[in-house]
Amino acid sequence: MHLAHYLGLLHKAQERLGDAFTEVxxxxxxxxxxxxxxxxxxxxxxxxxxxxxxxxxxxxxxAPTEPDRLHSQLFSGTRTGGLGxxxxxxxxxxxxxxxxxxxxxxxxxxxxxxDSELLTVVKACEQETAMQLKWLRTRMKQAAPQALVxxx
Amino acid sequence: MVDRxxxxxxxxxxxxxxxxxPVRVDSFLADGHTEADVQRWVPTASILHSNGDAMDxxxxxxxxxxxxxxxxxxxxxxxxxxxxxxxxxxxxxPDRLRRPLVREGDRLVETDWDxxxxxxxxxxxxxxxxxxxxxxxGFYTSGQLFLEEYYTLGVIGKAGLGTPHMDGNTRLCTxxxxxxxxxxxxxxxxxxxxxxxxxxxxxxLWGHNVAETQTVLWMRMLDRRRGPNPPAMLxxxxxxxxxxxxxxxxxxxxxGTNMALLNGLLRELIHRGWYDEEYVRAHTLxxxxxxxxxxxxxxxxxxxxxxxxxxxxxxxxxxxxxSERLLSTVLQGFYQSNQATxxxxxxxxxxxxxxxxxxxxxxxxxxxxxxxAQNNRECGADGDLPGLRNWENEEHVAELARLWNVEVDTIxxxxxxxxxxxxxxxxxxxxxxxxxxxxxxxxVSLPDLVRIRRILAQPELFVVVQDLFLTETAELADVxxxxxxxxxxxxxxxxxxxxxxxxxxxxxxPGEARADLDIFLDYARRMDFRDADGNPLITWTGPEEVxxxxxxxxxxxxxxxxxxxxxxxxxxxxQWPCTEEHPDGTERLYPDGVFNTDPDYCESYxxxxxxxxxxxxDEYRAKEPGGRAFLHxxxxxxxxxxxxxxxxxxxxxxxxxYHFHTRTKTGRATQLVHAAPESWVELNPADxxxxxxxxxxxxxxxxxxxxxxxxxxxxxxxxxxxFLPFHYGYWDAADGAAPGQGRHDRAANELxxxxxxxxxxxxxxxxxxxxxxxxxDSGGRPAPAPTVGGSAPLDGAGIPxxxxxxxxxxxxxxx
Numbered sequence: 001m002h003l004a005h006y007l008g009l010l011h012k013a014q015e016r017l018g019d020a021f022t023e024v025x026x027x028x029x030x031x032x033x034x035x036x037x038x039x040x041x042x043x044x045x046x047x048x049x050x051x052x053x054x055x056x057x058x059x060x061x062x063a064p065t066e067p068d069r070l071h072s073q074l075f076s077g078t079r080t081g082g083l084g085x086x087x088x089x090x091x092x093x094x095x096x097x098x099x100x101x102x103x104x105x106x107x108x109x110x111x112x113x114x115d116s117e118l119l120t121v122v123k124a125c126e127q128e129t130a131m132q133l134k135w136l137r138t139r140m141k142q143a144a145p146q147a148l149v150x151x152x
Numbered sequence: 153m154v155d156r157x158x159x160x161x162x163x164x165x166x167x168x169x170x171x172x173x174p175v176r177v178d179s180f181l182a183d184g185h186t187e188a189d190v191q192r193w194v195p196t197a198s199i200l201h202s203n204g205d206a207m208d209x210x211x212x213x214x215x216x217x218x219x220x221x222x223x224x225x226x227x228x229x230x231x232x233x234x235x236x237x238x239x240x241x242x243x244x245x246p247d248r249l250r251r252p253l254v255r256e257g258d259r260l261v262e263t264d265w266d267x268x269x270x271x272x273x274x275x276x277x278x279x280x281x282x283x284x285x286x287x288x289x290g291f292y293t294s295g296q297l298f299l300e301e302y303y304t305l306g307v308i309g310k311a312g313l314g315t316p317h318m319d320g321n322t323r324l325c326t327x328x329x330x331x332x333x334x335x336x337x338x339x340x341x342x343x344x345x346x347x348x349x350x351x352x353x354x355x356x357l358w359g360h361n362v363a364e365t366q367t368v369l370w371m372r373m374l375d376r377r378r379g380p381n382p383p384a385m386l387x388x389x390x391x392x393x394x395x396x397x398x399x400x401x402x403x404x405x406x407x408g409t410n411m412a413l414l415n416g417l418l419r420e421l422i423h424r425g426w427y428d429e430e431y432v433r434a435h436t437l438x439x440x441x442x443x444x445x446x447x448x449x450x451x452x453x454x455x456x457x458x459x460x461x462x463x464x465x466x467x468x469x470x471x472x473x474x475s476e477r478l479l480s481t482v483l484q485g486f487y488q489s490n491q492a493t494x495x496x497x498x499x500x501x502x503x504x505x506x507x508x509x510x511x512x513x514x515x516x517x518x519x520x521x522x523x524x525a526q527n528n529r530e531c532g533a534d535g536d537l538p539g540l541r542n543w544e545n546e547e548h549v550a551e552l553a554r555l556w557n558v559e560v561d562t563i564x565x566x567x568x569x570x571x572x573x574x575x576x577x578x579x580x581x582x583x584x585x586x587x588x589x590x591x592x593x594x595x596v597s598l599p600d601l602v603r604i605r606r607i608l609a610q611p612e613l614f615v616v617v618q619d620l621f622l623t624e625t626a627e628l629a630d631v632x633x634x635x636x637x638x639x640x641x642x643x644x645x646x647x648x649x650x651x652x653x654x655x656x657x658x659x660x661x662p663g664e665a666r667a668d669l670d671i672f673l674d675y676a677r678r679m680d681f682r683d684a685d686g687n688p689l690i691t692w693t694g695p696e697e698v699x700x701x702x703x704x705x706x707x708x709x710x711x712x713x714x715x716x717x718x719x720x721x722x723x724x725x726x727q728w729p730c731t732e733e734h735p736d737g738t739e740r741l742y743p744d745g746v747f748n749t750d751p752d753y754c755e756s757y758x759x760x761x762x763x764x765x766x767x768x769x770d771e772y773r774a775k776e777p778g779g780r781a782f783l784h785x786x787x788x789x790x791x792x793x794x795x796x797x798x799x800x801x802x803x804x805x806x807x808x809x810y811h812f813h814t815r816t817k818t819g820r821a822t823q824l825v826h827a828a829p830e831s832w833v834e835l836n837p838a839d840x841x842x843x844x845x846x847x848x849x850x851x852x853x854x855x856x857x858x859x860x861x862x863x864x865x866x867x868x869x870x871x872x873x874x875f876l877p878f879h880y881g882y883w884d885a886a887d888g889a890a891p892g893q894g895r896h897d898r899a900a901n902e903l904x905x906x907x908x909x910x911x912x913x914x915x916x917x918x919x920x921x922x923x924x925x926x927x928x929d930s931g932g933r934p935a936p937a938p939t940v941g942g943s944a945p946l947d948g949a950g951i952p953x954x955x956x957x958x959x960x961x962x963x964x965x966x967x
Contacts, residue, residue, distance in 0.1 A: 030577070030580075031577065032573075032792075032906045032907050032908070033764075033907075033908065033910065033913075036792045036907060037763050037764075037910065040762070040763070040789070041763070081581075082581060082583070131760050131762075131763060131765055132763075134760065134763075134765035134766065134767070134768075135760065135763040135764065135765035137765075137766075138764065138765050138766045141566075141567050142567045142568065142570075142574075144567075145284075145287065145566065145567065146287050146578060146583055149283060149284035149287060150284040150286075150287025150288065150583045151287075151581065151582070151583040152582075152583075
């Protein structure tokens with residue numbers, strides 16, 4: 001049973017996303033809405049990771065060794081300025097998209113494993129991840145014309 | 153005769169439920185004039201608060217000599233707010249701007265209109281030349297201009313330049329009202345009518361010190377309270393305002409916890425079955441989710457978050473739950489606080505689940521803070537599209553393009569209009585290079601003033617200021633345009649309860665000052681904006697032509713003005729929508745429980761209340777709202793700034809009854825100046841004691857952003873909270889500090905935080921962490937705070953009462 005690996009993948013992706021939200025927020029404190037929202041969403045991601053932890057432990061016993069190239073590296077630090085904000089938000093978007101698809105995969109597995117507890121967690125968290133994606137899209141749409149066409 | 157400084161609300165005229173509010177005609181004529189001397193009475197309405205009180209300007213020898221309330225008007229039945237009784241005198245102030253000014257080095261020098269407009273147009277054309285030129289323009293306007301001026305500016309910005317960077321200081325006062333109504337009901341537009349006061353059996357005031365912000369509405373409420381079968385009253389406010397003192401239940405909650413309180417109250421109402429199941433089923437969406445979210449807020453938990461006695465919360469729920477005709481009003485205590493839109497939506501929810509909307513007495517006022525805020529929202533000079541259209545609805549944008557005969561993509565519809573704080577951010581970063589500020593004073597009214605002054609002073613930012621006086625903002629401008637004001641120009645504006653009034657020109661403006669409309673039309677002419685056929689985009693020459701054009705823009709939308717004319721308005725206010733089918737206007741919206749949520753009609757497809765994420769059109773359609781209202785739910789989240797060891801107190805800011813905004817006008821009317829001459833800070837004895845601070849002592853209030861000095865009034869503000877009025881800037885500061893020089897320790901916004909609500913983008917003025925340090929002893933002098941209103945001292949303090957004396961005596965004539 002390989003569910004543990006995907007739980008591990010999602011767990012780590014949520015932790016990394018939480019850290020990245022914090023970093024991006026801190027790096028763009030001059031954009032108060034970005035700072036405050038990133039702070040909130042960072043906490044939300046850590047909450048997700050916390051909720052996954054017991055399931056990762058539960059399934060770890062039945063898992064074979066971790067396969068190669070399980071985790072992906074999507075974030076390597078923040079940038080500055082209007083264009084930098086856009087790129088940083090795009091990194092967050094890709095990381096949240098990874099989490100989003102992992103929730104879908106883990107949700108399917110939870111059905112297969114007849115694990116209603118895990119399914120409850122997935123259903124609650126995947127909605128929040130979907131909203132994170134929507135916020136990132138909204139904020140990037142707002143910023144893009146000024147950053148790409150107007151600013152020098 | 154009544155001293156309307158000592159008694160801002162005047163004599164009571166009690167009445168009972170369902171009766172007509174008695175007429176009481178207030179007036180004030182200066183220099184010993186009597187009504188018999190008056191040569192002309194010119195119709196208008198108040199421009200110094202948002203109530204929309206109708207009055208006539210008294211004119212003798214082409215000079216304004218006073219005002220008199222209009223007995224027959226539906227809003228005020230003759231009454232006049234003290235700011236209006238005395239505030240007109242500012243029109244005659246010797247320091248009115250009479251000629252345009254332009255910057256030469258570090259000085260502003262007088263010039264003629266051609267030179268001033270020439271500089272603006274030259275810079276505009278230079279900026280517009282090149283891809284993305286539209287993005288270099290920002291317009292920051294007001295809640296005091298007229299409908300015709302907003303609409304003209306809206307067309308200039310959206311169809312001429314094609315910039316989304318337009319907003320008003322309405323963002324600071326009323327953006328949350330609009331956002332909450334869009335979210336719950338599908339579009340902006342106040343459901344209620346002021347006549348709901350006549351019929352209600354309970355009034356709930358949510359963060360709304362109506363006694364000082366809309367005195368005439370408060371007079372109506374007080375007259376019901378003194379008559380037979382008075383309505384019960386609930387006040388939610390951390391300060392001991394006149395409203396809180398009058399209320400049967402006063403919840404002095406901790407600032408920033410409105411959402412927890414409302415979730416708790418809704419839970420109680422649902423738990424005890426005090427809701428209208430049938431109405432909920434037929435007319436709303438989202439009840440199950442609302443129940444799920446509020447279930448987590450039992451009274452004990454709410455009592456702890458809000459720091460309130462549990463019994464008081466239950467009493468409030470009982471008051472709300474036992475009412476049959478509940479009237480709610482909401483203002484800055486919610487709009488400028490944490491989770492603004494979410495909390496305002498909960499008040500909508502309260503009315504929706506109880507089925508208390510659209511019938512006499514069952515009313516809801518999501519208030520405006522400023523007199524013409526409603527028009528800025530309707531006409532699209534702020535972060536909305538004209539006619540309450542939805543920027544994400546392609547057909548709505550196409551309608552505007554047809555109306556204006558421009559290409560659809562000229563109209564900036566690719567992202568939401570840029571909100572005020574973001575406009576200033578783009579200016580700070582240098583991508584907005586021309587900022588045109590009309591009839592408002594951001595150098596005193598925006599949060600974190602050190603930053604705002606720095607932005608406005610940036611040499612590469614070309615700042616145009618259009619105003620009556622050399623305000624703190626105008627001092628930092630590159631071009632200053634002298635504007636005519638109320639009484640010197642003609643136009644219309646609309647109150648909270650959708651009543652449209654005309655305000656006619658009574659006298660000529662001073663010197664070369666021009667109507668704001670004429671300034672905008674002159675700019676459009678000089679810029680030579682063209683439509684798709686190469687004809688002039690804007691051909692209007694006066695206000696009535698603009699009004700007629702606006703009527704077409706409003707056709708078929710919720711704010712339909714099509715059956716209103718200037719001529720009809722001359723005999724009194726009319727409520728929109730006013731159409732051929734409803735020629736007398738519409739008293740209440742949604743009487744049949746059918747809301748404006750149809751996907752083709754609504755103004756917004758909705759947002760996530762926690763982040764402001766926009767929801768997608770298809771998601772919205774999939775909900776099949778079918779005219780049902782949305783019940784939005786959200787958990788409580790703490791404010792972005794909470795007290796710490798270093799900054800242990802919470803700052804809130806607000807108004808006194810005697811002043812409006814940054815006192816540009818009210819600070820130039822003798823009676824109002826004497827009543828509240830200088831800033832002060834309110835402290836509870838429980839906080840003042842340990843700090844060694846007594847009445848009148850000079851204290852320093854510090855936040856991570858700045859320092860303010862003021863003398864202390866010891867009063868009934870909630871322990872742990874300090875209050876500063878936001879009116880006081882620097883133009884008349886004792887040490888003469890002007891922007892860029894001298895001390896900046898008088899304006900409350902030196903301390904406030906740059907943060908805003910995720911949905912309405914309204915800045916959070918009501919929650920900042922501060923500390924207070926004593927600087928000097930009072931020497932026996934009390935603080936310069938009025939003894940009337942929220943700053944009233946504690947009983948037995950022995951502080952002389954605020955009075956106006958003979959100069960403030962004004963007739964108040966009953967029926």
